[in-house]
Amino acid sequence: MKKAAAVGVAAALSLAAAGCGSSGGSDKSTVTLWMYPVISDQAKNQAFWGKVEKDFEAKNAGIDVKVDLQPWEGRQEKVTTALVSKKGFDLVVLGPDQIPQYAQQGTIEPVDDVIxxxxxxxxPNSLSALTVGGKLYGVPIYQTITAPIYNKKLFAEAGVTKVPETLAELKEAAPKLAAKKVAVLDYPGKPEVSLNQSFYPILWANGGxxxxxxxxxxxxxxPEGVESLQFLLDLKAAGGLPENAASKGNDIEGGALAGGKTAMYHAATALQAVQFGTAIGAENVGIGLPLEGRKRVSFGIPGGLVLAKHSESKDAARKLAAYLASPEVAAELAAESGFFPARTDVTVPGQSEASKEFAKSLQYAFPGDTHPKARQVMGILAPHIQAALLGKEDAKTALDAAAKEADQLLGSGG
Incomplete structure (x- = not known):
């Protein structure tokens, strides 16, 4: 059995030079899986995937599994290179925003039969998120979710007895916390922060x-977009955003939320809730449902096992995908990673109370507006939102300017 190892794309392509999924002259089928550090602890990550290799191979003597532990950095470029060159992996974990372009290019295989x-x-949200043109292109093996986290003590000290559950209530609470020199919303306006964890949840909640x-x-x-950005500008005017909202990130450790300068972050992960509890005491941390506008929407994506069209071991790869999506393995992965199962028939061992609170938002999970150019559009829009927060553009001007650039991109075909 080949051991799980972190390799660069050059090494991965070299290893696969004889043909991805080839038997290497033996009777065995080889399946190469590119996996990413969904388990943040490196030692635990290696141990988990080493056990996966061993256990699967014990049950499938004719299949040799190789798990290449890849870094998040440069993932898009490496995956694209591997698919174009038809070398590198049989299976890879991708998100909903990456899959459409590869499905469109015809470099990946539908996997409806696996699930x-x-x-x-x-x-249902996990499956629909990985579906393109009516076909499933990713086998969900985990699901992420975001939810509001807040400082119970700060709301209480400001006389806000009901922690905001809607955008309207958040806006109403802003002046009360501002009087205590606390911003109600820890909004991260730095363009490098994904809009999925800043502006988009507000846009979606407003029906946009x-x-x-x-x-x-x-x-x-x-109208929904203008309303959403104006909402942020109104919060800023009421002292409801940090002074540096236009340039701040969403780091918890060392940030305004941990320092008691802001009261709530509307799109936090379970890991961020743990970091928040370490900073202010777990007993002071509240976890809510997604803030409601016209509807409740929470950003959350499944990690899907995607099968390369060029794989020479497709049957073996499908068996491995089914195994990794099984309740047994999904439960272990959720326990180690802190993410959530993409299935409802999985019980996560030792799940914390905080994780159970986050799990309540799974029903509202939305992977974002999937599009082959979603990430490029995000890169265009973010600086204009920042400009509005800096007072350089009003809400409509900022969004119209971003839309003009984005529409040019969409119409260019590039």
Whole structure:
């Protein structure tokens, strides 16, 4: 059995030079899986995937599994290179925003058959997020979710007896906390922060979307988008955002939330809740449902096992994908990673109370507006939102300017 190892793309392509999934002259099928550090502790990550290799191979004597532990950095470029060169992996873990472009290019295979025997056990949102053109292109093995985290003590000291559950209530609470020199919302306006954890949840809650229904233009500058950005500007005017909101990140440790300068972050992860508890005491941390506007929406994505079209061991790769998505392995992965299972028939051993609170938001999970150019559009929009927060543009001007650039991108075909 080959051991799990972190390798660069050059090494991975070299290892696969004889053909991805080849038998190497033996009767065994080889399946190469590119896996990423969803388990943040490196030692635990290596141990988990080493055990996966060993256990799967013990049950499938004719299959040799190789798990290449890849870094998050440069993932998109490496995956694209591997698919174009038809070398490197049989299976890879991708998110909903990455899959459409590869499905469009025809470099990955549908995997509906893998989940068919237990389709009813998967979270519907996890499956729909990985579906393109009516076909499933990723087998969900975990699900992420975000939810509001807040400082109970700060709200109480400001006389806010009911912690905000809606955007309207958040805005109403802003002046009361501002009087205590506390910003109600720890908004991270730094362009490097994913809009999925800053502006988009507010846009979605107000019923807006990033793209038009046909995907040929953007829609974030519609009435819902303007309302959402104006909401942030109104909060800022009321002292409801940090003074450096336009340039701050969403780090908890060493940040305004941990320092008692802000009261709530609306799109936090479970790990961030743990970091928050370490900073202010777990007993002072509250976890809520997604803030409601016209609806409740929480950013959360499944990690999907994607099968390369060029794989020479597709049957073996499908068996491995089914094994990794099984309740037994999904439970262990959730326990080690802090993420959540993508299935409803999985019990996570030792799940914390905080994780159980986050799990309540899974029903509201939304992977974002998937589009082959979603990440590029985000890169265009973020600086304009920052400009509005800096007072350089009003809400409509900022969004219209971003939309003009984004529509040019969408129409360019590049």
């Amino acid at each position: 068919a025997p237990a389709k009813g056990s998967y979270l 979307s990033v793209f038009s229904a046909d995907g040929k233009s953007v829609a974030f500058n519609g």
